[in-house]
Amino acid sequence: MWFKLSQLILRNRILIISLITALTIFFGYFALTSLEMDNKYGNMLPKKSPAQDDYMQLKNMFGEDGGALVLAIKTDKLYTEENFLMWKHLGDSIAKLDGIKSVLSEADLFTIKNNTSEGKFQAEPIFSDETFKSKSIEEIRKEIRQVPLYNGVLYNDSTNVSLMMISIDEAYLSDQNKSGVVLDAEAIALGYEHVFGKMHFAGLPHIRVVMGKRVVSEMYIFIGLAIAVTSLLLYIFFRSFRVVGFSILVVFIAVIWSLGSIGLMGFKLSILMALIPPLMIVIGIPNCIFLLTKFHREVKDHGNKTKALSRVISKVGNATFLTNLTTALGFSTFAFTNSEKLVEFGVTASLNIMFVFVISITIIPILFSLTKIPKSRHLKHLEKNFAKNIVNKLVYITTTHRKRIYLVTVIVVGVAIFGATKMEATGNLTSDLPDSDPILQDILFIQDNFNGAIPFEILIDYKKDGRKFDKKTLEKVEAIQANLNEDTIFSKTISIVNFMKLINMSYYGNNPDMYKLIERKDMLRLKGYVDGFQEDMAKTQLVYEYQDSLRAKKTFYSDSLMLNYPKIAKQVMNYEADTSSADSIPPAQYPSQNEIKDFINNTDRSAEVLEASMKIYPQTAVGLSLKELIDTANTTYRLRMQVIDLGSYEIDTKIKSVSAMLDTILNPYGDQVDAYLEKFEAGETSYADSIFDLSNSFRNNTAANIADGNDSLLFQFDLDPTLLATYYDKNEFKVALEKAIDDEELSYLITGTSVVAAEGTQYLIKNLMTSLIIAIFIIAILMAFLFRSWRMVVISLVPNFIPLLVTAGIMGLFAIPIKPSTLLVFSIAFGISVDDTIHFLAKYRQELKVRSYDQRACVINALYETGLSMFYTSIVLFFGFSMFAFSQFGGTKALGLLVSLTMLVAMLTNLTVLPSLLLSLENRIATKAFREPFINIYDEEIDIELSELEIDPRTRIDYDPNNPHGDEEDTDESEDLKS
Numbered sequence: 001m002w003f004k005l006s007q008l009i010l011r012n013r014i015l016i017i018s019l020i021t022a023l024t025i026f027f028g029y030f031a032l033t034s035l036e037m038d039n040k041y042g043n044m045l046p047k048k049s050p051a052q053d054d055y056m057q058l059k060n061m062f063g064e065d066g067g068a069l070v071l072a073i074k075t076d077k078l079y080t081e082e083n084f085l086m087w088k089h090l091g092d093s094i095a096k097l098d099g100i101k102s103v104l105s106e107a108d109l110f111t112i113k114n115n116t117s118e119g120k121f122q123a124e125p126i127f128s129d130e131t132f133k134s135k136s137i138e139e140i141r142k143e144i145r146q147v148p149l150y151n152g153v154l155y156n157d158s159t160n161v162s163l164m165m166i167s168i169d170e171a172y173l174s175d176q177n178k179s180g181v182v183l184d185a186e187a188i189a190l191g192y193e194h195v196f197g198k199m200h201f202a203g204l205p206h207i208r209v210v211m212g213k214r215v216v217s218e219m220y221i222f223i224g225l226a227i228a229v230t231s232l233l234l235y236i237f238f239r240s241f242r243v244v245g246f247s248i249l250v251v252f253i254a255v256i257w258s259l260g261s262i263g264l265m266g267f268k269l270s271i272l273m274a275l276i277p278p279l280m281i282v283i284g285i286p287n288c289i290f291l292l293t294k295f296h297r298e299v300k301d302h303g304n305k306t307k308a309l310s311r312v313i314s315k316v317g318n319a320t321f322l323t324n325l326t327t328a329l330g331f332s333t334f335a336f337t338n339s340e341k342l343v344e345f346g347v348t349a350s351l352n353i354m355f356v357f358v359i360s361i362t363i364i365p366i367l368f369s370l371t372k373i374p375k376s377r378h379l380k381h382l383e384k385n386f387a388k389n390i391v392n393k394l395v396y397i398t399t400t401h402r403k404r405i406y407l408v409t410v411i412v413v414g415v416a417i418f419g420a421t422k423m424e425a426t427g428n429l430t431s432d433l434p435d436s437d438p439i440l441q442d443i444l445f446i447q448d449n450f451n452g453a454i455p456f457e458i459l460i461d462y463k464k465d466g467r468k469f470d471k472k473t474l475e476k477v478e479a480i481q482a483n484l485n486e487d488t489i490f491s492k493t494i495s496i497v498n499f500m501k502l503i504n505m506s507y508y509g510n511n512p513d514m515y516k517l518i519e520r521k522d523m524l525r526l527k528g529y530v531d532g533f534q535e536d537m538a539k540t541q542l543v544y545e546y547q548d549s550l551r552a553k554k555t556f557y558s559d560s561l562m563l564n565y566p567k568i569a570k571q572v573m574n575y576e577a578d579t580s581s582a583d584s585i586p587p588a589q590y591p592s593q594n595e596i597k598d599f600i601n602n603t604d605r606s607a608e609v610l611e612a613s614m615k616i617y618p619q620t621a622v623g624l625s626l627k628e629l630i631d632t633a634n635t636t637y638r639l640r641m642q643v644i645d646l647g648s649y650e651i652d653t654k655i656k657s658v659s660a661m662l663d664t665i666l667n668p669y670g671d672q673v674d675a676y677l678e679k680f681e682a683g684e685t686s687y688a689d690s691i692f693d694l695s696n697s698f699r700n701n702t703a704a705n706i707a708d709g710n711d712s713l714l715f716q717f718d719l720d721p722t723l724l725a726t727y728y729d730k731n732e733f734k735v736a737l738e739k740a741i742d743d744e745e746l747s748y749l750i751t752g753t754s755v756v757a758a759e760g761t762q763y764l765i766k767n768l769m770t771s772l773i774i775a776i777f778i779i780a781i782l783m784a785f786l787f788r789s790w791r792m793v794v795i796s797l798v799p800n801f802i803p804l805l806v807t808a809g810i811m812g813l814f815a816i817p818i819k820p821s822t823l824l825v826f827s828i829a830f831g832i833s834v835d836d837t838i839h840f841l842a843k844y845r846q847e848l849k850v851r852s853y854d855q856r857a858c859v860i861n862a863l864y865e866t867g868l869s870m871f872y873t874s875i876v877l878f879f880g881f882s883m884f885a886f887s888q889f890g891g892t893k894a895l896g897l898l899v900s901l902t903m904l905v906a907m908l909t910n911l912t913v914l915p916s917l918l919l920s921l922e923n924r925i926a927t928k929a930f931r932e933p934f935i936n937i938y939d940e941e942i943d944i945e946l947s948e949l950e951i952d953p954r955t956r957i958d959y960d961p962n963n964p965h966g967d968e969e970d971t972d973e974s975e976d977l978k979s
Contacts, residue, residue, distance in 0.1 A: 006313035006365075010306070013366045020362065024253050027260025034263030037176040037212045038270040038341075051759035054751040058457055061631045062638055064170045064204075067101075069182055071164040071189050072200040072446060078106070078162055079141045081132050083195060088127065090192050091164055097188075099172030099181040101551070102614075105164040106144055106154055112506040120532040121506055148515045149502055152450065152492035161449040164189075168205050169551060182209040200442040202453055204753060207429075207439060214888055215274045222278035223255060225883040230285045230876055237872050238292065240378045246367045247288040250360050254280040257359070258352040265348065271432075271889060272345045272824075279349065280356055282880030283327060283832070286873035287360040290316055290323075290839070293869045295368065296379050305373040309365045317361050319842045322786070323835035324357040326779050330831015333775040337767035339760070342820075382868070391867045395860050398915040405916045409909075413802060416809030423808060425765055426647035426817040429454055429757045432891035443645060452491035452642030457752035458658075460637040460666065463743060468632065474500060474517055476746070477637060479665050484641060489654065491642040496630045503529065541627045543617040550610045558609035559600050566590035571612040573599055643754050647817075651758035655750055666746040669694040673741055680737070685728040688737065699724065701740035706732060761819060768823040775827050779834055786838075795917050796837050799909035803833055803902045810901065821891025825898040832877065832899075833906030836870045840914060859915045867911060874907030 088107035298308035334346030508514040549557040562569040679687040692699040707714035727733040847858035884896025
């Protein structure tokens with residue numbers, strides 16, 4: 001098959017080059033037009049998982065949990081007229097950017113006043129007079145500081161740190177063409193550093209956009225570095241600019257194909273996906289080295305270029321295909337993780353590794369068929385003293401000092417096992433950032449002044465609308481917040497309770513001492529206020545929905561805003577009451593519906609409507625808006641807070657402790673009720689009384705469920721408490737009791753970016769280990785298929801297990817944590833390192849046939865034939881992966897260093913341990929099954945005649961009848977450098 005393939009390639013050179021050119025243009029088009037950046041950060045969970053479902057529930061009810069860009073300053077001079085006005089102007093400038101939903105700082109706050117004449121609350125801005133005539137700067141400061149809600153949320157008085165919370169439309173953050181609004185806002189803020197000092201930026205929008213830019217820039221840097229280092233190594237090895245140029249052309253095409261395939265399949269560039277183009281360079285160059293080394297060796301042996309190229313394809317092509325296949329299999333096992341990003345990475349990497357094979361097996365032979373035959377000086381690398389000494393040394397060690405090899409191996413493995421036992425797992429959101437990184441430094445600044453910096457959310461289902469403002473239920477939420485606020489890893493929590501306290505405080509003239517839940521004695525008096533508050537809340541929520549629609553360019557919603565909210569219409573129309581009439585009827589303060597309709601029909605003022613609505617009904621920043629704290633449709637409270645950026649397993653421990661606390665507060669009788677209900681269902685009906693003794697709510701609800709709307713029966717239950725007992729043995733009572741218990745139980749879920757990131761890390765650690773086992777199993781099967789000997793499978797895997805174990809040991813000894821980025825090392829390294837094993841064993845098996853199973857001679861010849869190529873490719877892989885050490889991401893840096901290290905150890909084990917094992921086992925492995933493989937590789941028994949190729953040597957453009965081997969001087973090549 002491979003001989004026929006060589007004929008096909010060498011006969012159809014122009015067609016193949018044209019096809020590859022067309023495909024390169026095709027993929028290049030998608031690389032330029034369809035490639036998008038994935039700036040989602042931290043979520044590696046599969047789409048279907050409990051933690052992901054919880055997060056989507058949060059998102060569906062309240063939107064993204066991390067939609068606020070946080071700007072922080074540290075100054076004790078904010079409350080001067082000039083600086084406070086500048087702080088206000090900064091916020092206003094940012095608010096004008098497209099995609100900014102709201103800006104909230106101390107200069108944008110409202111206070112709630114008790115309008116006793118109308119019996120309702122009304123919001124008034126604390127700062128509105130920029131001349132400071134109505135309020136002095138000190139009065140403004142005092143009024144802000146007397147509202148406890150803002151303390152610890154927008155400012156920290158003890159450290160003089162103030163925040164500006166900038167809410168950004170998720171549609172802008174998700175669109176790479178619009179996400180620059182984050183950088184625009186930060187650029188505006190940086191222009192005020194001369195006033196406020198250093199600006200600190202935090203929040204997920206900042207992380208997402210800045211990380212996204214880094215990913216793209218690093219990808220191009222790595223491509224450049226990989227090309228540079230591999231070009232240098234190729235020239236050092238082969239001393240030929242032609243070899244370097246052709247090899248770089250191969251990987252350059254592979255890079256274009258990889259980028260185009262990502263865009264074509266609709267995938268996005270993530271931190272992982274951006275590694276694929278430079279990986280194609282690092283993996284593609286070894287292909288070229290194996291092909292070129294074989295080509296040069298063939299030219300040296302018989303001097304016929306066409307025959308040499310044919311033998312390169314037919315002899316090395318098979319082995320190269322299998323090595324690329326095993327590497328692709330190593331990457332393909334990421335598909336078993338079910339993580340969307342890792343599946344995409346695995347699929348794309350596997351596909352492009354096979355693309356690299358196709359490109360290299362066609363481009364290299366075709367290009368060299370169109371050029372002059374290599375000169376003798378270009379073949380000197382085969383006989384270099386350095387290269388010969390390496391191979392001779394390997395032969396000497398493996399044939400005379402195998403015991404030393406085994407002893408050193410055992411010692412290294414023992415130390416590695418000891419180190420591996422010290423490995424620890426982690427994986428917090430910023431774990432890939434170095435300590436000096438500005439993003440991490442700003443996050444730590446926020447944590448130091450406000451505790452947490454990563455979103456942590458609790459949703460509580462209160463089940464019945466009547467419980468929304470129930471004192472007992474709100475007290476439970478208050479108790480939860482008190483517990484959380486005592487834990488220093490959490491920031492201050494915000495919930496509906498804070499607003500209910502604010503209402504009570506407002507009713508009592510904004511007295512800070514009354515910042516507490518409404519007393520039962522005041523509930524009746526405040527009922528009208530609370531009802532009005534609920535109505536205003538529903539009305540305001542509708543305004544927010546209209547505003548969001550207007551931002552989405554649905555301009556017809558401006559009509560709804562003007563018709564339903566006269567204040568907005570009045571401002572847009574510049575309406576003034578007509579006071580010229582002497583009529584005793586007071587003039588209308590707002591335009592009539594007909595006047596508004598006439599105005600709407602004659603002009604489109606959607607932009608002005610949006611601006612006016614935001615001034616009258618401002619959307620306060622994320623975390624301080626009522627619509628983001630209670631979902632009345634789903635009867636759900638939301639508790640918002642941030643948590644310190646902990647490791648995934650630390651977060652998991654904290655979630656368990658918070659869950660225990662929530663169970664204790666929300667459902668204090670939960671365990672007892674469950675135990676009593678189990679006894680009741682077992683036939684001990686008296687335990688119904690035990691349930692009722694825990695809480696009278698269970699009795700009342702059970703009675704109401706049995707009555708099912710029958711007021712007369714319900715009244716009888718109230719008059720005669722013993723009547724309910726007569727129902728104990730009836731089936732309807734059991735159903736009513738279970739429903740009563742379920743209605744009283746408050747359910748909850750804990751979610752947020754911090755939780756999703758932690759769960760994702762743990763999920764990936766488990767599944768990446770599984771994928772590694774699968775990769776080993778698949779490659780073991782492939783080895784068995786190739787060699788048909790279980791002994792050879794074991795021998796082939798041993799030298800590839802040792803590097804993985806050594807890497808694990810180093811991670812443990814040097815405290816490099818287990819996390820997704822470092823776990824990738826094992827699957828990637830195993831898939832690549834086994835390539836050398838395949839090349840060596842394939843040549844070894846071929847030698848067994850030629851040399852009548854003379855073990856010693858076979859191993860030595862296999863070392864001489866493949867040792868140099870294995871050394872070259874391993875050096876390329878080592879330095880190629882080392883380029884990732886220049887990354888700004890700790891995970892990418894660790895990946896590069898660890899894979900480089902693993903490749904180096906794999907080279908040593910494949911060149912020493914593997915041949916030593918073959919020599920030690922002697923005839924035990926040379927079984928009949930091994931002699932009759934399913935697939936022939938390096939089968940030298942079938943020689944290739946030039947006549948079979950049906951290629952006339954005279955058609956070569958370099959053909960010279962007087963010098964058929966083309967030994968003339970090549971002016972394009974540099975002079976030979978001494979080794």
